[in-house]
Amino acid sequence: MKKPINRRSFLATAGVTATMALGRRAVAGANSRIRCGIIGVGRRGTHLLRLALSVPQVQITAVCDIQPVHLERGREMVAKAGQARPAGFGQRGPKDYLRMLESNDLDAVIIATPMQDHGVMAIDALQAGKAVLSEVAACMTLDECWGLVRAVEASGSFYMLAENVCYFRDCMAVMNMARQGLFGGITYAECGYVHDCRFLHFDPDGSLNWRGQLARDYVGNLYPTHAIGPVAQWTGINKSDRIVSLVSMTSRSFGAHNNASKKYGPESPQSRIAFSKGDTTTTMIQTANGAVIDLRYDTTSSRPHRTTVYHTLQGETASYRSLTGDVWIESKSEGYRWEPLTRHMAEFDDPLWKQSEDQAASSGHGGADFFVINEFFAALRDGRPSPIDVYDAVTWSSVIPLSAASIRQGNARIEVP
Ligand SMILES: NC(=O)c1ccc[n+]([C@@H]2O[C@H](COP(=O)([O-])OP(=O)(O)OC[C@H]3O[C@@H](n4cnc5c(N)ncnc54)[C@H](O)[C@@H]3O)[C@@H](O)[C@H]2O)c1
Structure with missing residues (x-):
């Protein structure tokens, strides 16, 4: 590990940690839209994209995948859902998502790429000021664990692990x-x-x-x-x-x-x-x-x-x-x-289940996927703390x-x- 942070000290002070460090910054007011991109539209990403498209106020403005077929399928899903055809990225290779992160037309990203990439992509997205919903696991190495914590604390950006279970x-x-x-x-x-x-x-x-x-x-x-x-x-x-x-x-x-x-x-x-x-x-x-x-x-x-x-x-x-x-x-x-x-x-x-049982029922993994997506966007919209924050994600x-x-x-x- 390059630069040790003492986990016990930051957990002990978590209750008084600045709002920024917990990623509580709201990205949109109650009536405004959240502009979201997705990196990785394979099996899981396609499913998450479908769910995201059903959340009111969410607009998918960018899709990134290194496989042209997956990229076009993702963009087509967005258009078929009645939204403007999103910008496409990934054609220039595995790092092309960085170009997507430069976009000003993006508040949040969903990361559903292979597990080995989650940590680095999430850190890059947080540093670019985007909110992140990352598929599991959050990362693979201890350096990435610390990097994620630092990126959330330094950027004030919102991070949630998509742990559906x-x-x-x-x-x-x-x-x-x-x-x-x-x-x-x-x-x-x-x-x-x-x-x-x-x-x-x-x-x-x-x-x-x-x-x-x-x-x-x-x-x-x-x-x-x-x-x-x-x-x-x-x-x-x-x-x-x-x-x-x-x-x-x-x-x-x-x-x-x-x-x-x-x-x-x-x-x-x-x-x-x-x-x-x-x-x-x-x-x-x-x-x-x-x-x-x-x-x-x-x-x-x-x-x-x-x-x-x-x-x-x-x-x-x-x-x-x-x-x-x-x-x-x-x-x-x-x-x-x-x-x-x-x-x-x-x-x-x-x-949550009492309120939304019917909507959740058909969403996958016994309904849990519905709550992951909806809680991510609701917390982001309302400026609530992340339901599964970076500290839990890296632990x-x-x-x-x-x-x-x-x-x-x-x-x-x-x-x-
Ligand atoms: N929470 C759950 O229940 C659950 C279920 C299944 C998978 N997952 C997680 O979701 C992630 C994706 O799994 P999957 O089954 O969809 O895999 P997959 O291989 O079907 O999809 C991965 C996609 O990422 C794309 N990709 C790879 N590198 C990329 C890059 N650098 N930039 C842009 N796109 C890139 C691939 O082209 C592919 O379309 C995994 O981390 C997995 O652990 C979670």
Whole structure:
């Protein structure tokens, strides 16, 4: 890390941090439009663009993608939605988004490029004075973590991580329970992203794409935020608690190679790729208040698809497990028995869901994507603090480099800087 900032000192003073540092500057008044651009209009970007086009007051003024087909598809979507055809960028290569950031006709950008690019692109956008909604993870290295924090604090620009699992209906209900103290002291959380994503490793022409390159070139937990995001909110990480250290272990690697070999043949160049990423990586995280978070990541093991993400939460006086949808709450449950979470939804369902259930329902990821997009633009418009700010974004994403460091150092305990 080049220039250490003391995380504990900035978190301790977060409550009195200048408005600017938290990115609370409103970009538009209640009646004015927000001019937004998007970088990366692949699978995810196309979906986010569609949602953004349905938000009143949002005008998509620029689209950037290095693949001409994706760029034109994105621009066409905007025109078909009845808006002026947006400016197009990306034709001049991977850094062409910088030209887009120079535009005065742009208040905000959505970043939905490959994960390896998020940190640098977000820093560039913040420094250009644009508000940022970044796809997960926020960044891949500790330098990028600090760079993001500095860029938000120096620019006063707004930054939000598009962590949609935090907006899952059940996750929000559990958050409301935890905030009301029903769990008592939190002792343990188990969470994971376990989803066979090998079908996404290669492009149709057989070339290894960015996801495959991640599996080839990296070790560690490479996709932590869907799992740790909700748990960090429930346990008060960066508010009443903080992460102090972690230890990570990884398994041997079968899945990525087996997939390549089956798909392209045992003698193919693809089957000779040496994938570094172990099939399963687990990371044990210790918090200052004495909670332990057990975080699993596995995108290459063979297993039929059921759920992509799971969470449990254990406190002194309540327990929750998402895979069975059960909860037990000492002060509310009938006896010492698990009950369906649904039994408590009338009381703990989040107001966001109560208000917008119908609109959210069709938006993807159980409705959560609707809230990510709408909360981003609403917070920006109203000058509210970022719902998932840069401090949470980098804390959750720092698991990527820190878990890799632990594995490389023989499963060493790594202090979180
Ligand atoms: N939150 C979620 O649930 C969720 C789901 C899927 C993907 N994601 C995240 O979204 C991101 C994108 O994933 P995807 O599945 O859409 O990938 P993708 O490969 O389908 O799309 C990436 C797009 O970015 C473009 N691109 C690459 N480099 C660029 C550059 N320098 N400038 C402009 N455009 C560039 C590519 O041409 C492509 O169109 C990833 O970081 C992924 O982790 C999040």
